[in-house]
Amino acid sequence: MLLGFNVLRSIIVSTSVFEVMSENMVGLWEHSLGAAMASGTIARMLHFKDAEEYAVAGLLHDLGKVVATVQLPDLKPDIERVVAERDCFYLEAEREVLGFGHDRINAWLADHWKLPANIKEGLSYHHKPHLAQLYPEMACVVHLGDFLVRSFEYGFSGDVGVTYLQPEALKILKIRPADFEKLLDELSGQLVELADLRFT
Ligand SMILES: [Fe+2]
Numbered sequence: 001m002l003l004g005f006n007v008l009r010s011i012i013v014s015t016s017v018f019e020v021m022s023e024n025m026v027g028l029w030e031h032s033l034g035a036a037m038a039s040g041t042i043a044r045m046l047h048f049k050d051a052e053e054y055a056v057a058g059l060l061h062d063l064g065k066v067v068a069t070v071q072l073p074d075l076k077p078d079i080e081r082v083v084a085e086r087d088c089f090y091l092e093a094e095r096e097v098l099g100f101g102h103d104r105i106n107a108w109l110a111d112h113w114k115l116p117a118n119i120k121e122g123l124s125y126h127h128k129p130h131l132a133q134l135y136p137e138m139a140c141v142v143h144l145g146d147f148l149v150r151s152f153e154y155g156f157s158g159d160v161g162v163t164y165l166q167p168e169a170l171k172i173l174k175i176r177p178a179d180f181e182k183l184l185d186e187l188s189g190q191l192v193e194l195a196d197l198r199f200t
């Protein structure tokens with residue numbers, strides 16, 4: 001339901017990553033599904049063309065975390081320790097422990113998998129959407145989807161607190177307070193439905 005045919009390739013290439021995530025990182029899997037749903041809903045509400053592509057970017061937006069965990073498993077406890085001790089974001093802890101964050105890994109993955117440029121930008125700029133060059137709407141939608149799914153405390157992204165919402169993202173998307181309210185209503189219902197499904 002979330003995904004269209006033209007994005008099938010993105011999913012096929014990442015099937016093994018989804019297996020790892022749905023088996024060993026259930027909280028992040030739920031966070032990713034929630035972000036996919038939220039990003040698709042935002043794109044539809046704003047009448048963006050190809051809303052399912054926004055859902056795909058939402059689904060893949062934290063994939064760099066999975067790849068880092070699979071490739072560098074010994075460093076994951078260090079990242080988590082930094083998050084707990086400093087009360088900082090997972091992204092900041094990754095940068096300290098690994099030297100780069102999952103947003104950077106996402107950009108490498110997108111190149112490696114030859115994902116479309118708009119999806120690449122959504123993945124690599126979801127923490128700083130206002131800096132996206134080519135597809136700022138994509139980056140802003142994923143940023144907002146990520147923020148909302150955390151606000152609803154659906155799944156677990158690795159962060160303990162709710163992340164910062166870049167006010168520029170709402171401006172770029174031209175979201176008015178009334179839209180925001182509608183979005184929250186719609187999303188709360190969808191996340192309840194999503195929680196009722198069993199994925200594992
Ligand atoms: Fe992220």
Ligand SMILES: [Fe+2]
Nearest residue numbers: 061062146157
């Ligand atoms: Fe996230």
